[in-house]
Amino acid sequence: MLWKPHHIVPAHTKIDFMGHRLWALGLSTLINVLSLVGVFVFGLNFGIDFEGGIAIQVRAKQGTIQLDELRHTTGALGIGEVSLQEFGDKSSALIRVQRQEGNAACVAHADAVMKRRVGNGWSVKPGAEGTGDVVFTAPGQLDAAGWRDAVSRVGLTVLERELPRANTNTAKIDMTPEQRAEWCQQVAIKVVDDAISDKYDIRGTESVGPKVGSELMHTGIIAVLATLAAIAIYMWFRFEWQFGVGALISMLHDVISTIGIFVLFRIDFSLTALAAVLTIAGYSINDTVVVFDRVRENMRRYKKLGLVDVLNLSINETLSRTVMTSITVFVAVLALVIFGGPVLYSFSIAMLWGVIVGTYSSIWIACAGLVYLKLRPEQFRHEDEGAKAKA
């Protein structure tokens, strides 16, 4: 059976795709509006890439992970909101800790970590009000190298010249409130580490400070907008403007409804998810271009045919290719969903949705859009004559 060619889609389909365009447009509008409402009402479940914060991957040293117990332990640490999820297998979990703000609580944590890790007699106190200064007190006198070593135990790295040169037992570290906020991520990691390290191995940590988080968000939004714009401009140059607009609308549709999926299933919206969104835009347009290409060709060939008929004809003619490619991409992405591991999970799920919605939108959004953008065969005449003159 395998060794003979098969037609997945019969050769001459005559499905009236455009006849159902009102239904499709209605459905899409509903989904898009719901997605947007969802974003505004429930918000996206931003990962630490955008929100800032800490993610720690742990694995139980023995047996399966006890999520309840772990939640109880980490929740009581006083480092803000902590969320847990199983990650990959039964013995692994992802601990997410909210972004640390660098307030007095953080200094208190640093104090506790210092006492635990370096010894009693140490203390860490906040400096003057309004600054980010932190004052370390040692049980004995230390020189600059000793100080550097001591403060590095709580993840603080400072220049030697900012440390006391002569032997003393207190050191004031000058910091701005922003610098202290960045440092506090390090403190929180150590707090979690101290609390769970007897039962769990830390396999990986990520921390994104407040500054980087907002920047990544900013560049992310720009990336999506720039990509959509660049593709639309390309389409506008290669085709007529209506195609550019149609493609843009269908990409927007796919991007928005994908974001809706992230809201609905509370999937982490991280940098990888953003990559998925952009890839979906790329895949969707890939699909749209093929149909558009055929539309343009048929409009030149069948001058008498109405736009809706040309669209139906073109979609039907390219249908077997559309289905076949959607299947190959779908199975490839499905392999990622099943075998790609937890890190790629949100990315692959989004892509899987993207394949479906991208295929759908190139037919019912992009093509139906052409109907409402009043694309007319006359507009091709000029180009056609040019082609003839060349010949």
Next chain:
Amino acid sequence: MLHLPRWQTIAIIVFTALAGLFALPNILPESIDDLLPKWYAQNRINLGLDLRGGAHFLLEADLRGVLNERMTNVADSVRGELRKKQVGFKELTVEPNGHVTVELRDEGQRATAIEAIRAVDPSLVTEGAGPKIDISFSPQELTRKRKEVIDQSIEILRRRVDETGTIEPTIVREGDDRILLQVPGIKDTTDLKRKINQTAKLTFHLVNEDLAASSGGGLPSVLPPTTALVPTREGMQALKAANPKAFDEIQSANPRLSPEQICRRYHPLCLPIFKRVIVGGEDLDDAKATFESQQQGGRPIISFTFNAAGGRSFCAATRHNIGKRLAIQLDNEIISAPVVQSAICGGSGIITGAFTPQQTQEQALLLRSGALPATLTIIEERTVGADLGADAIHAGTVAAVVGTGLVMFFMFGTYGPLFGGFANLAMGVNLLLVLAGMSVLGASLTLPGIAGLVLTVGMSVDSNVLIYERVREEKANGRSALGALTAGYERALAAVIDSNLTALIAGVLLFGFGSGPIRGFATSLSLGLLTHLFTATIFTRMLLATWMRWRRPKELTL
């Protein structure tokens, strides 16, 4: 259309074979590395940190702090200059925005005051009217300083990280004031963080000329207690070139070898120096590469400045040791040992030697690299354990193999053994080209990068599908085998190019805006789309043309 000249066919085959050769080391087991030439065996794709494990830091330099410190020094110097020129002033303050303001008692002395300020540093800019003078650095000078601070920090970081013995750290500038540091293979970052802001030890010593002369360039067998034997930088570099293995041993020795042990064991060029420190690096304010005046010969030189205490000790030491060599030692290496030409007093001096301008740049950088010029704050940190990376590689490989298998299965099923086989062969070559491209470009493969490869597999058969479906249509319209194939190729070409280019736009923008692993995804996806344009339009055409010429089929089994 289908016909290809023979030279083109040969060119395509040679190109593909070369790509295969480049990609091959990635697939070969590491055990046969010894049988292959080293440059070839090393031509492997770099694994990203998320796959091999390691730490990624984004560090931000506190440039405001640097500027404030610099302006405080400027304020001190200006105060001194003004007093020297007897210009009276009421107030002299350092503003938090990196400016210094001074209010003169007598407006008439403004010109003299400005002259005094310019004497402190010619790159200072003065503004304001009446008795008030606002002093700041010119924007060019600020940009230069900022670049210098980052370059210097990168150089120091490199030295520090190298010292930990880790291989291939990546240390690059990111934007205006940031440094990206990636260290593969480390799990516990505490030690690394401690190292980052450590001060490198820079010291000036006199060379024990008697001992150097008596041993005649060789190693003295007995050292007086006042003297130490230290390898020179030149010597170490010569050793590295002549005997890389010894150099590796020195790097990886644990506990670290003392300078004298290195000298005795490996015999690089060494100098006996007095242990007494004349001036330490903490007293060095600045060092820069410049040129002598034309009268003196215009040679490239390094000029440096000390703070007051350093200047005094340096002056005394040089006065009594004219004609002797002064060794500049940085972290157990003598970076240079120029001969003292004259007493160097007044807090600044120059080092001459047979330097090229580039060497003076490097030396000045090394001199400055005693301590980090700015506090570096970690603003992003990602650490991946090696076993987690291994898990990711395993998951990624399984996904890639299963994905590729499924796609091949569908292509065989839909287009039969022949045409399906052509498409699958093209897909295989496409993967090979991406791997070869990544090896040659030195791009890193990340976990999302593997996803990009899997996606490439899924999308790369699309062009074949487009062409085949078109051929089927033409065939249904009653064309001959050759006619259907030719028309299929011609008509599908526009759609193939358009659809790939649009996807490529998304990939390139993703690369531009993304970072880290995402960039890895964009790299493999974009590269996949590019190579795919080759395999889809040229490679498969060659396959089909060759096959057509060979079999001359009447009917296409498609």
